[in-house]
Amino acid sequence: AIQLTQSPSSLSASVGDRVSITCRTSQDISSALAWYQQKPGRAPKLLIFDASILQSGVPSRFSGSGSGTYFTLTISSLQPDDFATYFCQQFNNFPFSFGQGTKLDIK
Amino acid sequence: QAQLVQSGAEVKKPGASVKVSCKAFTYTLSGYHLHWVRQAPGQGLEWMGWINPHTGGTNYAQQFQGRVIMTREMSIGTAYMELSSLTSEDSAVYYCARDREVLKWFGVPEFSAMDVWGQGTAVTVS
Numbered sequence: 001a002i003q004l005t006q007s008p009s010s011l012s013a014s015v016g017d018r019v020s021i022t023c024r025t026s027q028d029i030s031s032a033l034a035w036y037q038q039k040p041g042r043a044p045k046l047l048i049f050d051a052s053i054l055q056s057g058v059p060s061r062f063s064g065s066g067s068g069t070y071f072t073l074t075i076s077s078l079q080p081d082d083f084a085t086y087f088c089q090q091f092n093n094f095p096f097s098f099g100q101g102t103k104l105d106i107k
Numbered sequence: 108q109a110q111l112v113q114s115g116a117e118v119k120k121p122g123a124s125v126k127v128s129c130k131a132f133t134y135t136l137s138g139y140h141l142h143w144v145r146q147a148p149g150q151g152l153e154w155m156g157w158i159n160p161h162t163g164g165t166n167y168a169q170q171f172q173g174r175v176i177m178t179r180e181m182s183i184g185t186a187y188m189e190l191s192s193l194t195s196e197d198s199a200v201y202y203c204a205r206d207r208e209v210l211k212w213f214g215v216p217e218f219s220a221m222d223v224w225g226q227g228t229a230v231t232v233s
Contacts, residue, residue, distance in 0.1 A: 049220035
């Protein structure tokens with residue numbers, strides 16, 4: 001199974017900050033990667049698919065980049081609603097594994 | 108707007124089985140693959156498998172093979188996930204989620220991301 005390693009595991013930041021979260025995969029997955037945001041007690045929400053395509057309705061301050069084994073989710077200017085946990089997931093090979101998550105909280 | 112609505116919370120004894128339902132609203136269940144994902148308390152997300160609602164075909168993660176069955180009832184637009192031989196380690200919130208790729212009736216199935224999620228079903232094994 002493909003392993004996904006997110007870094008950092010947790011991150012403290014302030015409103016207005018630019019933050020980036022990385023996701024490394026154990027095998028080349030081309031661009032078959034998605035990013036999700038999850039808030040406590042809620043289902044995950046799709047942010048980015050195919051590594052860099054913004055899901056409809058998601059604010060443009062979110063962006064994704066990368067291919068192969070290295071991917072990045074960037075939030076250009078943090079808003080209060082962005083403090084949550086973020087997960088990456090690969091869709092290149094079964095099982096469709098997830099990263100362990102990155103918890104983003106307020107500094 | 109497409110929506111998935113899941114059945115309510117369950118409490119089961121060790122060794123029992125649980126069956127969670129997932130009903131599609133405002134879209135046709137047969138149009139998209141459906142995934143099942145679980146999340147243990149305070150933990151990350153774990154992909155369990157998918158079902159092709161059009162054909163009933165399935166693909167299960169290896170760690171669940173032999174214990175999970177994913178089915179669907181097209182007449183009521185509902186998918187099901189049944190997990191047997193429950194242990195305390197199966198205590199989790201179980202989600203169904205739609206793949207964003209339109210299901211193709213022929214050729215290699217394609218997947219890209221989960222764009223519509225159910226609200227989750229908490230299963231407690233105790």
